[in-house]
Amino acid sequence: MTKPIRAAKRMGDPGGLLGLFAIAYLLFLYIPVLFLPVFSFNDSIFVAFPLKGFTTKWYEQAFADDDMLRALTASLQVGAVASIVATILGLLGAKAVTRYQMPGQSLVTGTIMLPLFIPEIILGIALLILINALSIPLSLFSIAIGHIMLCTPFAMAVLTSRLDGFDKSLEEASMDLGETPWMTFWRVTFPLVLPGIVSSMLLSFIVSFDEFLLSFFLQGQQPTLPVFIWSQLRFPNKLPSVLALGAVILIVSCLLVVLAEWVRQLGTDERKVGVA
């Protein structure tokens, strides 16, 4: 007799077998990545079983390398510039598409999202041609230009989802109470969108920090960290310190992603108050 009720409650429920699959899938996603930190502590030049013993010398070696530190600084600089510029552009753009009705809007947003659908190699050579045509020397600046282009769609997507459903009467109320559009932005919009801005900056930073191919095409004398790592892969004796470096990068980016997601969730309940 209880069967119809259960059937209705569990409509579409896949049952336990799929749960096992899901766990296996997560293992497939995470285990390969976990080998980096595991072997970064292994006291052997070879990345192979059996593990030889615990050591932190690869970390010491990695962080004693001046070239690595210069590449790290370069990546941090490029990441900071790209994430700030992309977030400002994305914020203005997201504001425009969520607040106003414009003819040709979908064409414009489509163009902005296009880099997500184009193979990076194409973006790389196209930007190389542009940088060459503008006679900009290949440098960290040219890399930053490429990263801004790459990060903007991410920033725009994060901020559009944040601003979507933003009760526009909040801004109207502020203007109605005598604030200019500029002050309205600072007193109402900005505080409410702040979590989205932080999230967008973090995610753009990660995208830029991890980006290899564009940097590879647009690099000058000073490589970014991923380009530096790429150049180290040719030397087998550098492998353990690359593992150490990789492990640090992976863990830091995981933390940043979780932070970004947490910040993004943070404000969503609060925002709904205005709509309710």
Place this chain on the structure above:
Amino acid sequence: MADNIIRIENVTKQFAGGVKAVDNANFNIERGEFFSLLGPSGCGKTTLLRMIAGFEFPTNGEIYIDGQPSALIPSYKRPTNMVFQSYAIFPHLNVFDNIAYGLRKDRLSNRELTRRVNEALEMIKLTGFGSRRGDQLSGGQRQRVALARALIKRPKVLLLDEPLGALDKKLREEMQIELRQLQREVGITFVFVTHDQEEALSMSDRIAVMGKGVVLQIAGPKDLYEAPNSVEVASFIGNINLIDATVRAINGGEATLEGPGFGQFKAPAIDGLKAGQKITAAIRPEKLSLTASRPSGTHVEGTIKASAYLGDRSHFHVHIKGRETPLSVAAQNVDRAMTTGFDPARAVYVSWDPRSLILLKS
């Protein structure tokens, strides 16, 4: 010339795509009155209100606020303040800061600011709620915070966009009385948008009835109900029976008409009436009476098709021979045994005072 705080001259608002939300509106709002914009959703009343507030701008025409043309004045420089339908309580600020929002740029001393906000809190009976956040307030409290936040700016005109729509029925009725009282106390012009005709009738000095972007009639509540100027207004405000009729004769202030099911009947004449003209005669359900025995005055015979008992009154649908739509009749249940005589299918008599009929050109 009357003291008009708002003059709306030939205002048309056309949205992208060609829809005319407001079509050539022309009217004035007097200083200190409680003015309502009434109409079904999509009739343009909110667009009109938002144009006064400065959130939309007319495609044609001009709105004068206190004598000033407003086309170039953005919302933040207008002497109007608004209570939003969603209340738009800033979620990142508490009640105190919400109410103080519009005062911050006036560079008041801290003491003066606190004094005025506390005064406002007292006015809306929320003393001690200053540190609450928006999400800790009930719908009625949020509505009052929105009201205080707008009134503390001492606007020349307060605009209210369906401010009671989100409240439940009982609270809404309380707030109607409170709002009306408040308006009398502060003496500020209120422009009130609503789709609820009873709300508009009970609160307003004057009401503009809108339909499909057009202002159909502007009048006081009583005139709007008793003397609507068109079939649209008559049927939007309350219930009404419409009788298609032909004018047979006009005799001074009295017209003789003929309509299907009614034969010949009399009604007060209106200007420009000619014999032979087609016209609609209208009468409110409560102005018809139902009797089991033949009455002496004007009447028609019919049978009861359906009845609904509503406690204080009953509604009947009475079928009249020769007429398609049944007549709607409302009767106050003054006697406990009142309705017992009127069972379905029973033959009855519907009678009325000829002066209760309204003639409407269509």
Place this chain on the structure above:
Amino acid sequence: MTASSAPGFADRLRAFYLRSDAAKGYALLSPVMITMVVLLAAPLVMLILYSFWTQSGLSVDTTLTTARYQEVLGKQSYHDIFWRTIGTSSLVTLVTVGLAYPMAYYVAFGVKKYKFVWLILLTIPFWTSYLLRAFSWKVILGFNGVINSGLISAGLITEPLEFLLYNQSAVVITLAHAYAAFAILPIYVSLEKIDRTLLEAAADLGDSAWARFWRITFPLSLPGVLGAAVLIFVPTTGDYVTPQLVGGPTGQMIAYSIQVLFLKINDWPLGAALAMSAMAAVGILVVLFVTAMQLAVRQIR
């Protein structure tokens, strides 16, 4: 504000701006629009132009010619590497979407609590360094890598398995791992959107669980599946890192040829023509695939 009877140009402009949503919208949108036109649209147009030019020594002859395309189409090695690229990307797409669908289904229909934790767990790898993830597969699959050394020290094999690394299947595994999040999110979104009462209605009309899936859930999730497929197929056809790290001679893909033409041989026009031909062919294949899938699903009644 202005009492003058004939409003000046500035006033009229101001009135237009206040009145027009589109003007305000485009004013806000213009910085990002201009950036993307300069950094994306213009370079792509220049890339197309380049493909019709000729490299002569260190300079470029800008006379328009289709000679580069003829060169690309006439060279068998480009045909080979192009079709290998398509084959690899198709396999990657198939594997990734095939694995991601049940995963997304589980999160959409099976997970009741902490859905967002699952979603974050599934998206974290997407944000972590792609280079490092490809690199870890090199470490795992290598001749002296994790799998081989692990199997040897467990005593299961005596000689390292050579077929693990430097071939197409290594490329497929690595890319399928790298693009997992691209597949899960669109599929999840389209599954999550499905109104659960549709399934109840189908059950009410006599469908079994399998029939409900096949007749309701799957067709309604198709936009997500197609989106995921395109989002994986197109970028992987241009992948450079993975074939370089784990592909070996038989796992090479077209991005390598393009990179060589641009950075080593310095024949940009030929590189541009190769890139454009590949992109055009990929575009045509995608349109054909999406159309075919939509027609196929329309057969489900």
